[in-house]
Amino acid sequence: MTLGVLLAIDHNGGMRVVRTWPILIIVFGLLKLGEFAVADQPAKTSGGL
Amino acid sequence: MPPPIIGYCRATGKPLTAEEATYVDGFLYSKEFAATMKKEASPYTAPDPASNPALDASSGWAFILGLIPGVGAIYNQQYAKGLIHIVVFAFIITALDKTNAQAFFVPLLIGWIFYMPFEAYHTARKRQLGQPVDELSGVLDLPEGFKKLPVGPVILIVAGVLFLLDNFGLLYLDQFVRFWPLLLIAAGVLMLFKRAQAWSQPEDSRAD
Numbered sequence: 001m002t003l004g005v006l007l008a009i010d011h012n013g014g015m016r017v018v019r020t021w022p023i024l025i026i027v028f029g030l031l032k033l034g035e036f037a038v039a040d041q042p043a044k045t046s047g048g049l
Numbered sequence: 050m051p052p053p054i055i056g057y058c059r060a061t062g063k064p065l066t067a068e069e070a071t072y073v074d075g076f077l078y079s080k081e082f083a084a085t086m087k088k089e090a091s092p093y094t095a096p097d098p099a100s101n102p103a104l105d106a107s108s109g110w111a112f113i114l115g116l117i118p119g120v121g122a123i124y125n126q127q128y129a130k131g132l133i134h135i136v137v138f139a140f141i142i143t144a145l146d147k148t149n150a151q152a153f154f155v156p157l158l159i160g161w162i163f164y165m166p167f168e169a170y171h172t173a174r175k176r177q178l179g180q181p182v183d184e185l186s187g188v189l190d191l192p193e194g195f196k197k198l199p200v201g202p203v204i205l206i207v208a209g210v211l212f213l214l215d216n217f218g219l220l221y222l223d224q225f226v227r228f229w230p231l232l233l234i235a236a237g238v239l240m241l242f243k244r245a246q247a248w249s250q251p252e253d254s255r256a257d
Binding site for chain 1: 070206210
């Protein structure tokens with residue numbers, strides 16, 4: 001999704017992907033962080049992912 | 050429907066659901082195994098408060114010396130932390146000189162200059178009270194909830210932000226790349242310190 005958004009911005013004359021690619025790393029890091037937060041929740045709130 | 054498996058315990062290899070999993074130092078373990086890990090005394094942890102005699106370090110002097118990068122920490126006998134204070138200070142000064150991101154680095158420098166003496170003051174107070182103070186307390190002394198923060202995702206986010214700033218001309222990473230051997234030096238100092246700390250523990254706690 002993030003890659004799609006970055007490419008869409010690029011193709012529509014916005015910021016180039018060569019400059020915005022680090023956003024992919026940031027989003028991936030945030031997703032991993034979210035994964036950690038879900039895994040670390042107390043049992044009563046972790047009925048599923 | 051059974052809950053999905055999100056990973057495997059690093060120690061036992063047991064498949065874990067979100068309910069059973071927990072992170073310790075950034076690694077996935079079963080909560081069951083993590084509980085047993087906490088019970089085992091680590092050779093790297095600070096000694097019990099009772100065995101840490103109170104020192105006559107002056108918190109006032111610690112505060113004043115803390116205004117000089119690294120010196121406050123050295124006064125508190127925290128040499129690795131002193132080195133980190135100096136490296137961070139040098140990094141900020143270099144960044145101010147070599148980049149256009151003054152709006153970011155000037156407040157960072159001011160914050161760092163205030164942080165060092167207050168950190169030295171509180172460490173000296175802890176030493177006066179005979180409380181355990183580990184070498185990197187203050188630098189890595191996060192609240193209990195943050196200690197379990199996975200290191201990998203945080204490194205990814207920080208790296209992403211740095212690359213983004215570089216791509217937009219707000220930070221010139223190539224100016225810092227030449228200083229990469231400092232990372233080796235810092236890693237070496239930390240390893241040396243950990244080894245020295247392990248050897249300074251009583252013989253019986255090193256048995257295993």
